[in-house]
Amino acid sequence: DIQMTQSPSSLYASVGDRVTITCRASQTVTSYLNWYQQKPGKAPKLLIYAASSFQTGVPSRFSGSGSGTDFTLTISSLQPEDFATYYCQQSYSSPHTFGQGTKLEIK
Amino acid sequence: QLQLQESGPGLVKPSETLSLTCSVSGGSISSNLYYWGWIRQSSGKGLEWIGTIYYSGSTSYNPSLKSRVTISIDTSKNQFSLKLNSVTAADTAVYYCARRIGSYARQIDYWGQGTLVTVSS
Numbered sequence: 578d579i580q581m582t583q584s585p586s587s588l589y590a591s592v593g594d595r596v597t598i599t600c601r602a603s604q605t606v607t608s609y610l611n612w613y614q615q616k617p618g619k620a621p622k623l624l625i626y627a628a629s630s631f632q633t634g635v636p637s638r639f640s641g642s643g644s645g646t647d648f649t650l651t652i653s654s655l656q657p658e659d660f661a662t663y664y665c666q667q668s669y670s671s672p673h674t675f676g677q678g679t680k681l682e683i684k
Numbered sequence: 685q686l687q688l689q690e691s692g693p694g695l696v697k698p699s700e701t702l703s704l705t706c707s708v709s710g711g712s713i714s715s716n717l718y719y720w721g722w723i724r725q726s727s728g729k730g731l732e733w734i735g736t737i738y739y740s741g742s743t744s745y746n747p748s749l750k751s752r753v754t755i756s757i758d759t760s761k762n763q764f765s766l767k768l769n770s771v772t773a774a775d776t777a778v779y780y781c782a783r784r785i786g787s788y789a790r791q792i793d794y795w796g797q798g799t800l801v802t803v804s805s
Contacts, residue, residue, distance in 0.1 A: 578747075611791040620780055620795035621731070627789035664731060668790035672746040675731040 579603050579667050583676035589684040594655045598679045600648045600665035609669035612641055612650045615678075616661045624663075625650065655681075686711040688781050688796035696775075696803050702768040706781030706796060707761075714739045714759045719784040722755060722766045725798070726777035736784055737764055771803045 580603035590596050600610065608628040613621035623632045625641035628648055638653040652659055660683055665676040692704035706720070713720060721736035735745035737755045745753050749768070757764040768775060779801055783794040 609789060611789060613792075620798050621792075622795075623791055623793050626785075626791035626793075630789070632791075632793065666731075666792075668784075671744050672733045672748075673790070674733065677730050 578672055579606060579670060579674055581665055581667055581674050581676040583663075583665055583679045585679060586677065587680045587682060589682050590655055591684045592655050592657055596652050596655060596681065598650045598663055598665075598681075600643075600650070600676050602646045602648075602667055605645045606667040606669035608644050609667055610641075610643065610648045611666045611668060612639075613664045613666065614659075614661045615664065621664060686783065686794050688783065688794060690779060690781050690796045690799040692799065692801070694800055694802060696771055696801060697805050698772055698803055699770055702766070702771050702775060702779075702801055702803070704766045704779055704781070704799065704801070705763055706765070707763050708783075709762070713757065713762045713764065717786050719786050720757065720764045721782050721784055721792075723780045723782055723792070723795075724777040725780065726774075728774070729777075732777075734766065734768075734779075738786075773803050775801070776803045777801060 582601045584599045610628045612625040615621040629641045640651050662678045662680045687709045689707045696702045719736040722734040725731050735755050737743045737757050752769050754767040778798040780798045781796040782792045
């Protein structure tokens, strides 16, 4: 299985901050990398697919980049509704594994 | 708007079989554009992909669960189902059904709300 490692595991930030979350794959996943946002008690929500493509309706302050083994999710200016847990997922090879999550909390 | 809804027992005894059904509304499960799958989330293992099924009945399972998992599809009812046998406490989790895009990025674009299944005697 491809292992997905996110850093940091938790992150404290303020409204208006720019934050970056990193995801590293144990082997190449080319651009088959997706990002999800999850709020407590809710299902994950797709934000970014294919490393850098926006899911319909996702605010433009979210962006994704990377290829191969190293990827980033950036939120350019944090809004109150962005405080949540973020997961990366590789869809290059089965099983489509997830990172352990990055919990974004209010400073 | 596509909606997925999980249903099934919230409590299963150890060594028995966990059975869940996902009912899909607002779209056809018979589309050749999508796969339908199950993901679970526990505090111990995070998000874990269980497996997927295509409208034709073709399946793909996580090797770590393959010996215990069966996913089936009923196109006449627009439903698909999960069976996990010989459960233990380690199978306690929130189980999500989901739709996965069949090509390009293969991303999960729709999720059910999730259902908590507890394995306990």
